[in-house]
Amino acid sequence: MQPTTAVRISVVAAAVLSSALLSGCAGTPAEPIVERTSQMAVDYPAYDLPQLVGQADRIIEGTAVSTRDAVLYPTYEGTDPLLNPLSEASEEEQRAASLEAAIAVTEVELEVTAVHKGEAGDRLTITQTGGVLDGVRYTTVQEPLLTPGSSYLLFLHEGERPALLGGGAGSYEAADGGYLAMAAHAPVESFSRDELALLLAEDRRLTE
Numbered sequence: 001m002q003p004t005t006a007v008r009i010s011v012v013a014a015a016v017l018s019s020a021l022l023s024g025c026a027g028t029p030a031e032p033i034v035e036r037t038s039q040m041a042v043d044y045p046a047y048d049l050p051q052l053v054g055q056a057d058r059i060i061e062g063t064a065v066s067t068r069d070a071v072l073y074p075t076y077e078g079t080d081p082l083l084n085p086l087s088e089a090s091e092e093e094q095r096a097a098s099l100e101a102a103i104a105v106t107e108v109e110l111e112v113t114a115v116h117k118g119e120a121g122d123r124l125t126i127t128q129t130g131g132v133l134d135g136v137r138y139t140t141v142q143e144p145l146l147t148p149g150s151s152y153l154l155f156l157h158e159g160e161r162p163a164l165l166g167g168g169a170g171s172y173e174a175a176d177g178g179y180l181a182m183a184a185h186a187p188v189e190s191f192s193r194d195e196l197a198l199l200l201a202e203d204r205r206l207t208e
Contacts, residue, residue: 035135042129042142044167048187053199054206056155056165058118061174062110064146065123069131072103104133108146110154116200118156126154127161143167144182153179153196 053059076094078084086094106128112120129143139145143164146152155170156162164170168183178192 033135034132034137037137037139040130040138040140040142042140042167044142044169044185046185046187047166047169049191050199050202052155052165052170052187053117053196053203055157056117056170057158058120058156058162059116059154059200060110060112060118060120060124060156061114061116061151061153062112062124063151064148065109065111066148067106067108067145070105070107070127071131071133072105072127073098074101074103102133103129104131104136104138105129106131106145110146110152113151116196117203124162126156127163129167141168142183142185144171146171150174 047055075098076084076086076089079087081087086097089097108126108128110124110126112122112124128145130138130140130145132138151174153172153174155165157165167185169181169186171182172179172186172191173182175190178190179196181189
């Protein structure tokens with residue numbers, strides 16, 4: 001049995017995967033060995049359902065095809081110290097900081113079945129918080145990982161890589177005639193396709 005630890009991190013959802021301060025470079029380790037598990041408590045911004053619809057860059061439905069563990073290495077760019085606190089650091093110091101701030105993530109490939117907002121091709125890869133790094137599998141109930149073979153409705157923000165808006169609040173599992181929440185902090189437990197259609201129509205009206 002693998003030992004389990006608990007850690008807590010406070011982040012803005014966009015800051016985990018893409019932000020004005022950091023832009024990430026992802027690497028994919030080959031067949032990572034898991035020695036223990038660590039549960040992360042991640043603080044995501046709160047959204048109600050109309051806000052999810054309004055602030056999402058893309059809203060899609062799709063089936064998860066595959067997943068793979070990856071590591072996000074932040075890079076520090078820009079000369080403004082307010083935006084980049086390491087602007088005056090040496091390249092060696094910035095590399096060391098990038099390694100120290102590495103984040104375990106999971107890349108999920110989806111077969112897109114419907115596009116409700118924005119644009120998407122037949123396949124789309126999104127990045128989720130959590131994965132394997134240095135022998136530790138990091139997981140968080142605030143953003144349950146998508147499961148290959150299951151179908152979802154996803155609210156995405158662009159950033160450097162498409163990611164879920166609000167963590168798990170931006171992912172709903174497709175069910176007969178509607179969608180079921182995957183995370184406890186989701187704005188609603190479930191809603192119907194008709195309700196989604198009304199929200200999308202209102203969003204289009206507000207943005208025209």
